[in-house]
Amino acid sequence: MAIGRDELISRAGRADSPHMLFSTLATQLRRVVPYDAAVWRATDPDTGMITSPILAENIEGHSCAVYWQYELFTEKINLFRDLALAPVPVASLWDSTGGEPGRSSLYRGFLAPRGVHDELRAVLRVDGRPHGYVSLFREKGRPEFSGGERRFLEELGTPIARRLRSYAKYRTEDSGAMTGTGLLLFDAEGALVSANDDARRYLEEMPEGPASLTALGIRVPLWVHGTAMRARAIAQQHGRDTARIRMRSRTGRWLVCHASCLREADGRLGVSAVIIERAPISEVTPLIVQAYELSERELDVTQRVARGLSTNGISEELHLSPHTVRDHIKAIFEKLGVSSRGELVGKLFTEHYEPLPPRSTGRRA
Incomplete structure (x- = not known):
């Protein structure tokens, strides 16, 4: 039985890590949009470059680097960096080439030799920022990806990107002391x-x-x-x-x-x-702030709270009334689940980042 969009998003939303999110999507999505192989990638939202984690299905790990060389040096069709800016950040190779995938260097040098008939790509983005890239592949003898399948993947993009963004606020124990x-x-x-x-x-x-x-x-x-x-x-x-x-x-x-x-x-x-x-x-704080979905004005207020400014001081710097500043602080507290300025600063700037150990302790792997 095919799973619906809302149910798929709900199941993915229960994943406790980006890798588990990709695994859940891989298990559930193929019931709606069948495919033979796939690569799920997290991306840095500021540069659009691939980062960890990456999940590859039915593709050799070393082949992924070869695939990415085509993306960076020779391919001109459906580039992820172009899709990230496109009105619709989803496209299939077959549709984009008018049924002539041989126009693609990636198809000629990588996909066709591996028996791939069509590729469906999607950028997972929210608030204009890419948080993930998806590649789905179908082998020869299977139909190309349809318009309905492209739309289904498009509808998943923002909710999944929002979930990927949210993981930055999850603290994982960092017991190491490497500083080199x-x-x-x-x-x-x-x-x-x-x-x-x-x-x-x-x-x-x-x-x-x-x-x-x-x-x-x-x-x-x-x-x-x-x-x-x-x-x-x-x-x-x-x-x-x-x-x-x-x-x-x-x-x-x-x-x-x-x-x-x-x-x-x-x-x-x-x-x-x-x-x-x-x-x-x-480098870390902007990702955490985005994960809590603070508005630009809320971020302005948060940065000044972190500097120790009073309500009146924030009011003067931002040209806002003290009442408006207090409203912003209240909204920020609610989003982060804190009740004081000290808790706010700790949650954004301290809790997610262990202080470096004294130099005398050395380093350990």
């Missing part, structure tokens, strides 16, 4: 050629997901490898975008991963350097 800077170097072909000890330790903390197997014997998750590929794509296009993502380790530790492609003396592109380090609180 991890460095990985990838050559022009995207192969890992070097990594320091801190990088190896951070990679050991990564959750399960599609990964590249390297000659160094290190497992590099797609979301880390993806930053190196994105940095190279930006450099090739002489773009000004940033190859940067925030992610969580298995222990709940917030990390930031960013990359840059270096140039040789003659101007040619050289290695791509990827940095992994503990995310500063300034």
Whole structure:
């Protein structure tokens, strides 16, 4: 029996982690929109880049990196970054090419050799920000994705994105004390050629997901490898975008991963350097604020509460009446489930981020 949209969203909403959310969707969605393989990806809402977790169904983990190379370097049809800005963030390859999927480099080089007939893509976005990407695949001999199936996936987009966004406010115990800077170097072909000890330790903390197997014997998750590929794509296009993502380790530790492609003396592109380090609180707080769905004005008030300003002080800075400021603070308290300014600051700025240990304690993996 096919499951309805509301029931599917309800079941997904009970998932206690992004990975469980993807697993629930994978189990339930194929009853309504049948498919043979799929990839579910979380994304950083600020850069639109893939981050953890990623769930791949019936696709080899190392193939996901090859798929993403097409997305970044050669594909022109249904790019996720374009869909993220489109009025309808869902599209099928068959429909977009007028039944001529061979126009797609991804189809010619990746999908067709694997027996794929059609791909349905969706960007999961809320308030204009992408929080996830979905790829559904159908094999040859099966019908292409229909307009009704595209609309069904479109209707899931915002509720699922809102749920993905909400996980940032969930605290997971972060018992580690790593404070070093991890460095990985990838050559022009995207192969890992070097990594320091801190990088190896951070990679050991990564959750399960599609990964590249390297000659160094290190497992590099797609979301880390993806930053190196994105940095190279930006450099090739002489773009000004940033190859940067925030992610969580298995222990709940917030990390930031960013990359840059270096140039040789003659101007040619050289290695791509990827940095992994503990995310500063300034990187984490915006995600937590978004998870609680504070309005822009409520965020303005919250930031000033965190600075210790009084109601009158906030009123003067924001040119609001004290009564309006008090109304905003009351609404903020209700959204976060707190009853005092101290609790508010703790919930947004302290509870989700353990203080760094004294230097004398050293570091441990």
